[in-house]
Amino acid sequence: MTTIKLALQKKGRLSEGSMDLIRRCGIKVQNGIGKLKAEASNFPIEFLFLRDDDIPGYVQDGIADIGIVGANVMVEKDSHVEVVHHLGFSKCRLSIAVPKDQEYNGIQDLDGKSIATSYPVLLKKYLDEQGVTADIHEISGSVEIAPSIGLADAVCDLVSTGSTLFQNGLKEVEQIYKSEAVMVATPDLAEDKQAVLNQLLFRIKALQEAESKKYILLNAPEDAVERIKSVLPGMRSPSILPLAEPGWVSLHSVINENTFWENIEALKEAGAEGILVVPIEKMIL
Numbered sequence: 001m002t003t004i005k006l007a008l009q010k011k012g013r014l015s016e017g018s019m020d021l022i023r024r025c026g027i028k029v030q031n032g033i034g035k036l037k038a039e040a041s042n043f044p045i046e047f048l049f050l051r052d053d054d055i056p057g058y059v060q061d062g063i064a065d066i067g068i069v070g071a072n073v074m075v076e077k078d079s080h081v082e083v084v085h086h087l088g089f090s091k092c093r094l095s096i097a098v099p100k101d102q103e104y105n106g107i108q109d110l111d112g113k114s115i116a117t118s119y120p121v122l123l124k125k126y127l128d129e130q131g132v133t134a135d136i137h138e139i140s141g142s143v144e145i146a147p148s149i150g151l152a153d154a155v156c157d158l159v160s161t162g163s164t165l166f167q168n169g170l171k172e173v174e175q176i177y178k179s180e181a182v183m184v185a186t187p188d189l190a191e192d193k194q195a196v197l198n199q200l201l202f203r204i205k206a207l208q209e210a211e212s213k214k215y216i217l218l219n220a221p222e223d224a225v226e227r228i229k230s231v232l233p234g235m236r237s238p239s240i241l242p243l244a245e246p247g248w249v250s251l252h253s254v255i256n257e258n259t260f261w262e263n264i265e266a267l268k269e270a271g272a273e274g275i276l277v278v279p280i281e282k283m284i285l
């Protein structure tokens, strides 16, 4: 069978989420420390461990067939790759921040000022849209230090918890791009490789589908079943099994976790007892 090449970040904010996803897809890989290429033992996939900035280019050129990268990097590199799936981890935002004591009334305040960033393309696009001209100072890391050492008036960098901004005396004033990890593919992927990618996406979607769902089991008197079904609208057609005790049944169904917490009191009042809510690992619809 054709092997597909997947480019992953070697070490950083994407690597744990990427490897965890691969593992949960049931794909077994052993990558010794420092080994930059590895093959799975039970799926036709080869892994290339790279710097994240290089991933869009490698996928665009077909050196890797697919890759996992932050959407922010994909857009910044203006690469011609196809986003085939949103993966929901490494969520962050690209934001402009200024020293916390500085008065800020809007983006116009940055006209004529200097902004340090590792994302000059995304920043320039935003400033152009806002009609603001600023001096973009590109640096490759530790961006948040820039104002305190007199390198720039403001910064534009990734924010997740906001702790790095806080620790460096900065406040977030504009959010310019929302990002998460995405799976990208070479445009016009060969048919046999597309088939392998489809198998991989099938597994990923089954995992994602299961994430917000739970399996619920509860006991109830037979005459309470209709009431219980109306309390949990997500419960489309539950399985109903007789219990050893006459007149009692066990209801099994799949629910949205949020629905459950919103309705727990009403569910008990409707007559449900011995409620168990258990995680679902994979879900194929």
Ligand SMILES: Nc1ncnc2c1ncn2[C@@H]1O[C@H](COP(=O)(O)OP(=O)(O)OP(=O)(O)O)[C@@H](O)[C@H]1O
Pocket: 009, 010, 011, 012, 013, 014, 050, 051, 052, 053, 069, 070, 071, 072, 073, 090, 091, 092, 158, 159, 160, 161, 179, 180, 181
């Ligand atoms: N604090 C964060 N929380 C969540 N996701 C983040 C965070 N910081 C960055 N990311 C996402 O993870 C990607 C990789 O971030 P990381 O900081 O590991 O990159 P890097 O230092 O450029 O790594 P490399 O050495 O591979 O070039 C970013 O492009 C972004 O999509």
Ligand SMILES: O=P(O)(O)OC[C@H]1O[C@H](OP(=O)(O)OP(=O)(O)O)[C@H](O)[C@@H]1O
Pocket: 013, 141, 142, 144, 157, 158, 159, 160, 161, 162, 163, 164, 165
């Ligand atoms: O809002 P926070 O949760 O504090 O996260 C934001 C920080 O995370 C990223 O850097 P990272 O820690 O990955 O280090 P790096 O500069 O080496 O990429 C990003 O560049 C910010 O500096």
Ligand SMILES: [Mg+2]
Pocket: 051, 052, 053
């Ligand atoms: Mg990088």
